[in-house]
Amino acid sequence: MSGPSPSAGPEPVLTGRGLAKRFGAAVALDGVDLAVGRTETVAIMGPSGSGKSTLLHCLAGIMRPDAGEVHLLGQRIDALGERRRSTLRRTRFGFVFQFGQLLPELPAEENVALPLMLNGTPRRDAVKAARTWFGPLGLGGMERRRPGELSGGQAQRVAIARALAPRPAVVFADEPTGALDQATGHETMRLLTEATRHNDASLVVVTHDPSVARWCDRTVQVRDGRVQQPVPGAA
Amino acid sequence: MGTTLDLTWRLLRGGGRRNLLGAALALAAVAVSTGLLLFAVTANLAFAQRARADAWRHPGKAGADPVMIEALATDHVRGEPITVVDLAALKPGAPAPPGMPRFPNPGETWTSPALARLMKDLPSGQLAARFPARAGTLGRDALIHPDELVAVVGRAPGDPAMTAGRDRLAGVENTAAPTRIARYSTGAAAFAGVYQALVAIASVLMAVPLLVFGGAAARLTVARRDRRLAALRLVGATPGQVVAITTAEAVITAAAGALAGTVLYAAAIPALTRITIAGGGWYASDLWPGLPVVAAVLAAVPVLVGASAVAGLRRVVVGPLGVARRETPPAMRAVRVLLLAAVMAAFAGASGGLTGLGRLGLVIMLVFLMLAFLAINLAGPWVVALIGRITVALARTPARLLAGRRLVDDPRSAWRTVAGVALTGFVAGFLALLGGASSGTKASDRLELSVPPERAAAVAEQVKGRLDGIDAGVAVRPPSTGGPSADAAVVTVTVRGGASAVDRARTALAGTVPGHVATTPADEERGRDQLLADLRTGALTVLVVSFLIAITSAGITGASAVLDRRQAYAMLRLAGTPLRVLDRARRQETLIPLVVMGGGSLATGLFFAAPFAVGFGASGAVTLAAFVAVGFGGIAGASALSRPLLRSVTADPAPTPD
Numbered sequence: 001m002s003g004p005s006p007s008a009g010p011e012p013v014l015t016g017r018g019l020a021k022r023f024g025a026a027v028a029l030d031g032v033d034l035a036v037g038r039t040e041t042v043a044i045m046g047p048s049g050s051g052k053s054t055l056l057h058c059l060a061g062i063m064r065p066d067a068g069e070v071h072l073l074g075q076r077i078d079a080l081g082e083r084r085r086s087t088l089r090r091t092r093f094g095f096v097f098q099f100g101q102l103l104p105e106l107p108a109e110e111n112v113a114l115p116l117m118l119n120g121t122p123r124r125d126a127v128k129a130a131r132t133w134f135g136p137l138g139l140g141g142m143e144r145r146r147p148g149e150l151s152g153g154q155a156q157r158v159a160i161a162r163a164l165a166p167r168p169a170v171v172f173a174d175e176p177t178g179a180l181d182q183a184t185g186h187e188t189m190r191l192l193t194e195a196t197r198h199n200d201a202s203l204v205v206v207t208h209d210p211s212v213a214r215w216c217d218r219t220v221q222v223r224d225g226r227v228q229q230p231v232p233g234a235a
Numbered sequence: 236m237g238t239t240l241d242l243t244w245r246l247l248r249g250g251g252r253r254n255l256l257g258a259a260l261a262l263a264a265v266a267v268s269t270g271l272l273l274f275a276v277t278a279n280l281a282f283a284q285r286a287r288a289d290a291w292r293h294p295g296k297a298g299a300d301p302v303m304i305e306a307l308a309t310d311h312v313r314g315e316p317i318t319v320v321d322l323a324a325l326k327p328g329a330p331a332p333p334g335m336p337r338f339p340n341p342g343e344t345w346t347s348p349a350l351a352r353l354m355k356d357l358p359s360g361q362l363a364a365r366f367p368a369r370a371g372t373l374g375r376d377a378l379i380h381p382d383e384l385v386a387v388v389g390r391a392p393g394d395p396a397m398t399a400g401r402d403r404l405a406g407v408e409n410t411a412a413p414t415r416i417a418r419y420s421t422g423a424a425a426f427a428g429v430y431q432a433l434v435a436i437a438s439v440l441m442a443v444p445l446l447v448f449g450g451a452a453a454r455l456t457v458a459r460r461d462r463r464l465a466a467l468r469l470v471g472a473t474p475g476q477v478v479a480i481t482t483a484e485a486v487i488t489a490a491a492g493a494l495a496g497t498v499l500y501a502a503a504i505p506a507l508t509r510i511t512i513a514g515g516g517w518y519a520s521d522l523w524p525g526l527p528v529v530a531a532v533l534a535a536v537p538v539l540v541g542a543s544a545v546a547g548l549r550r551v552v553v554g555p556l557g558v559a560r561r562e563t564p565p566a567m568r569a570v571r572v573l574l575l576a577a578v579m580a581a582f583a584g585a586s587g588g589l590t591g592l593g594r595l596g597l598v599i600m601l602v603f604l605m606l607a608f609l610a611i612n613l614a615g616p617w618v619v620a621l622i623g624r625i626t627v628a629l630a631r632t633p634a635r636l637l638a639g640r641r642l643v644d645d646p647r648s649a650w651r652t653v654a655g656v657a658l659t660g661f662v663a664g665f666l667a668l669l670g671g672a673s674s675g676t677k678a679s680d681r682l683e684l685s686v687p688p689e690r691a692a693a694v695a696e697q698v699k700g701r702l703d704g705i706d707a708g709v710a711v712r713p714p715s716t717g718g719p720s721a722d723a724a725v726v727t728v729t730v731r732g733g734a735s736a737v738d739r740a741r742t743a744l745a746g747t748v749p750g751h752v753a754t755t756p757a758d759e760e761r762g763r764d765q766l767l768a769d770l771r772t773g774a775l776t777v778l779v780v781s782f783l784i785a786i787t788s789a790g791i792t793g794a795s796a797v798l799d800r801r802q803a804y805a806m807l808r809l810a811g812t813p814l815r816v817l818d819r820a821r822r823q824e825t826l827i828p829l830v831v832m833g834g835g836s837l838a839t840g841l842f843f844a845a846p847f848a849v850g851f852g853a854s855g856a857v858t859l860a861a862f863v864a865v866g867f868g869g870i871a872g873a874s875a876l877s878r879p880l881l882r883s884v885t886a887d888p889a890p891t892p893d
Contacts, residue, residue, distance in 0.1 A: 062809055083813075090811025101806040103637070105644035110636065117633045118812055163810075 013038050013202050014170050019058050019068035020225075021051075028054040029065065030225035036170065041193050041203040043213035046222035053174060055222060056206045060093055060172045061085040073169065091119055094163030094171040094201070096192065098178040101159050102147040109134070109143040112162045119166055133161035137191055153184035160192050164199050171196050173205045177212055189215040258488050260794050265492025267787045268445050269536050270500040271780055273524055274507070275438040275445070276532070281521040282434045285379045285513070286423035291333050292320050293424045298417030303329040303338070304397045305416055309409035310745075310752045312362050312738055314679065316409065316514070316761065317350065317384040319366075319752075323392040325415065332387060332419060334377025339389030343370035347378050347385040361738040365745035380515030395749035413750070430513065430769070436605065437773055441780045482541045489540035493533050510776060512769050571617045575610035578603065582843060604665075607843060611661060611836060615654055618835070619828045620646035626827055633812075637820035638827060641796070649828050652792045652870070655785030657832040660866070664840020664859070665774070679757035682728040682740055686748055688714050691724035694748060698726055701743045706731045728753065786869040789825060793877035797821070801884035808885035817885070818878055825874045826867075833866060 012035040021029040028051040036042050046052040057063040059070055061077050062085075070078040077088060095101070102111045112130035117123055134143055137157045147155055156176060163171050176192060177185030193215050196203040205216060213219045221228035294305040306321040322332065322339055329338045339345055344366040346354065351372055354363040363369075366386055373385055390397050401412040423431060472480075501523070508517040524532075582603045623642025630636035642649050686694045691711045699709050712725040730740045737755070744753045797804065804817055837859070 060809075086811045086813060088811070089809070093811070095806070095810045097806055099802075101803060101810075103640075103800070103803050103807075105640040106637070110640070114633055114636075114807075115810065115812075117636070118816065123631055123636065 011038055012036060013073060014059060015071045016059050017069050019055065019065045019070070021054050021058060021063065021065050027225050029058065032225070032227050034059070034220060034227065036202045036204060039197050039200060039202060040218065041196065041205070041216040043216035043219040044204065044206045044222055045208060045213050045219055047208065050222045051225040052206045052222045056172055056174060056204060059204060061088055090115060091166060092169045094166065094168035096156070096159050096163050096171065096173040096176045098175045102155060104147050107144045107146055108139070108150065108158045111147070111158055112165050115162060115166045130161070130165055133165060137161055137195065152180050153188055156180065156188045157191060160195060164195055164201065167199065168201055170202045170204060173203065175207055176205065177209065185212065260791055261488050262492040262495065264787060264791045265489045265536060265540060266496035266499055267783060269493045269496025269532060270503070271441060271445055271783065273497065273500040273532055274780070275441045276528060277522055277524040278434050279438055280524055281517060282431050284521045286427035286431055287421070288333070288376060288379045289427050290421050290423055291419035292318060293420050294411050294414035294416050295420040297415050300417050301415035302326045302417055304392060304413050306397060306401065306413040306750065307409070307411035308401065308750065308752050310365065311741065311754065311758050312353065312384070313734055314757070315384060317386060318409070320387045321390055321396055321413070322387060323390045323394065323397045325392055330418060332377060334374035335387065339370065339387055341389050341391040342367045343389045344368065345371045345373050345387040347373045347383050349382045350384040350386055353384065360742055361735055362742060365742045375518060379513065381518055382515040399750035401750050433773060437777050441777060445784060478545060482544050485544035486537045486541040489537040493536040497529060497533065510772065512772055514765060569617065571613045575614040578606045578610045579842065607661070607839070611657065611839065612654065615650040615657060615832065616646040618832065619650045622828050622831050634816050634819035634823060638823035641824045642828060648792055649824060652785065652789045652825055653829045653832045655781040655788065657836040660833045660836035661840040664837040665844040679755050680730050680737060682730065682737065682744065682753040682755055684726045684744065684748060684751055684753040685723035686726055688724040691726060695726050697747060698728060698744060701747065702728065702740060705736060705740050705743065707740055782865060782869060785866070786873045789870045790873035790876050793821065793825065793874040794880055797877045797881045797884060804881065805885050814882065814885060817881060821877065821881065822874060825870060829867065829870060
């Protein structure tokens with residue numbers, strides 16, 4: 001384990017050590033170390049095929065690395081079974097993707113309430129809690145709209161609310177502005193970083209767009225499955 | 236054009252396993268639709284062929300320049316009817332009847348193969364002795380079905396059988412008095428016409444859901460490709476090229492499906508020939524629609540699917556970004572249900588008088604049946620949406636909520652899945668009560684021969700003489716008012732010793748009163764029972780077809796729903812949603828409306844059949860139980876097919892826009 005030490009804020013929430021993953025002959029991750037501090041926002045950048053998405057999947061417990069360990073608040077999570085990791089993702093992590101993550105037949109508020117219901121919150125309470133997210137995210141009055149009736153930026157804000165509603169420790173975002181124009185993308189990143197911080201959660205954003213990475217505290221460059229020399233964020 | 240085809244083929248082959256699975260599903264749907272469409276079309280042709288084979292036996296109206304005399308009678312052997320056509324030439328050169336090489340000479344009998352076999356197998360005193368010597372076998376043009384018992388008897392014009400009148404059995408056209416005609420009838424007799432009308436109704440009932448379902452399948456295959464096509468637009472394909480590629484893709488799939496469906500249908504013909512209608516199965520050649528029809532179906536199905544695909548594509552072509560906007564569907568109006576209520580109320584009001592109206596009553600009943608079918612189909616989506624709203628309102632679990640929202644979102648699609656079973660439930664409920672009317676209650680050992688009252692005593696004596704050696708009691712019943720032979724006396728012969736003794740008595744009595752055949756009350760009841768049995772067989776056939784449609788539709792709809800939402804499902808799965816929640820939602824969105832609608836239509840069917848119910852027979856209960864078991868089992872099974880699909884689309888750890 002060489003390379004820069006996985007340093008971050010005073011108390012790392014999420015750490016990955018020596019993460020390696022290969023798909024057949026292709027090496028996606030080749031010994032990556034990364035630590036994310038409390039309320040820290042980290043951008044993972046790199047060209048296509050650099051392994052940045054695989055890194056996110058390993059950190060988020062979606063995928064099990066071939067080697068290395070992932071710890072969340074001191075607990076090792078990569079060795080857990082699929083069921084436990086699934087529960088973990090549902091309760092401790094939040095996700096924002098490029099698009100297609102909202103169920104089209106559910107009104108916005110129920111899309112936000114769904115993860116809470118999955119975690120056992122009664123429906124009435126879940127919807128009530130979901131509604132509290134709409135005002136702060138500039139979605140007032142959109143509660144009953146369905147995803148098809150929302151603009152791309154509005155839909156992403158609903159997705160942010162959904163990711164944050166279960167009060168996760170870490171929010172993972174994979175190209176969250178990929179389907180948006182630049183102005184809307186900036187607004188979305190502003191809300192995403194602010195809301196995450198405000199809710200005491202950390203944020204890991206995978207992107208190839210430097211203007212997205214600028215919103216984060218720190219940027220990690222991934223190339224050929226390895227972390228390059230870290231550079232300070234420009235925000 | 237060459238490039239388009241090449242590109243289409245590459246897209247089709249290179250689409251990956253999931254898209255290939257989608258194409259295979261669409262192909263299966265088109266194959267089932269085509270096979271059933273061929274069945275619906277051919278059923279009409281087959282009945283038309285039967286009507287043609289039947290037409291010549293009915294003499295029709297007397298001709299102006301007659302060349303022959305034709306009469307029709309119905310005899311019975313072992314309880315089976317024998318159609319007896321008597322022919323006498325008035326001039327040389329009278330035309331040969333269908334299925335015969337020449338006009339029969341006086342004193343010879345031509346029989347169908349089945350009757351010939353029976354004449355050989357049974358002692359002559361039970362059957363063969365009733366007719367003049369056998370001279371030949373009737374060809375199939377003369378026969379309605381392969382097992383039909385038909386005799387064509389040649390006679391001299393002066394033969395008493397060609398001059399005496401006939402008494403006719405009530406309502407059934409199986410007897411006709413000697414008539415001087417110039418040519419054989421070709422138009423369908425009224426009774427055959429009723430069958431043709433019924434099969435036409437059945438075809439509509441089968442074909443309409445088929446077309447709706449086929450169109451939906453076509454559009455769904457396109458929806459699957461929305462994003463990729465939008466990408467094609469982005470890289471600069473013209474709208475024309477996009478349309479051409481997609482249409483070509485849909486048409487290729489549909490053509491393969493149509494071909495597979497035709498093969499499927501051809502393979503099913505041997506089984507289909509065993510469907511017994513009007514006392515017999517079918518000639519395989521009657522059930523083969525012929526090359527022109529097959530060619531037309533093979534051409535029309537891909538064109539229809541292609542047109543449907545183009546309609547589904549408009550959205551993608553308009554916007555290169557392919558933003559599929561989904562809005563809250565406009566609420567359907569309750570008028571749909573009021574219509575159903577109105578039809579039911581009208582039926583309830585009219586039903587009391589229907590049974591007394593005879594044939595008119597039957598027609599009115601059929602009209603009400605049609606209206607009820609249409610009304611159920613209109614009310615269906617509305618009710619599904621209502622069920623969805625209730626499900627949403629009551630939902631406590633995420634799975635129930637998802638299922639309910641799906642129903643509210645697209646009630647028509649959910650209705651398509653359950654419609655077949657719901658409509659079938661109506662038929663099954665109807666049959667359950669009609670099934671109680673059991674047949675075979677009337678005497679089959681008492682032969683009756685109607686005679687003019689003044690000759691009754693003499694005929695009775697003559698009969699006694701003929702029945703030498705048969706244990707039988709002869710009596711005379713004076714003319715009664717009402718009934719088909721109101722002014723005739725009846726000589727009754729009560730035969731002891733079972734069916735073969737009855738057949739010997741029939742044979743002994745043949746020709747006692749020229750043109751009159753001795754029949755038992757059971758024989759006379761047979762015609763009506765036959766119609767009822769045929770209605771039941773026909774309804775059962777439609778039932779099976781609806782099940783096939785419903786089950787295929789459940790499979791397709793389930794799979795398409797998964798494919799359409801695969802991104803959302805994959806994301807949900809990534810975000811930690813357990814697969815079993817998604818799976819339970821998928822199952823409930825089919826089973827909830829199925830239980831409500833299937834049960835509801837069953838009740839509606841029972842309601843409509845109630846005025847005709849003789850009793851809730853055991854066969855009715857069995858039909859109902861079978862309906863519930865097969866319907867729910869089949870649909871649950873078909874919808875479970877999308878479970879592995881759900882697993883595979885959500886197992887992908889890196890969801891991409893495809």
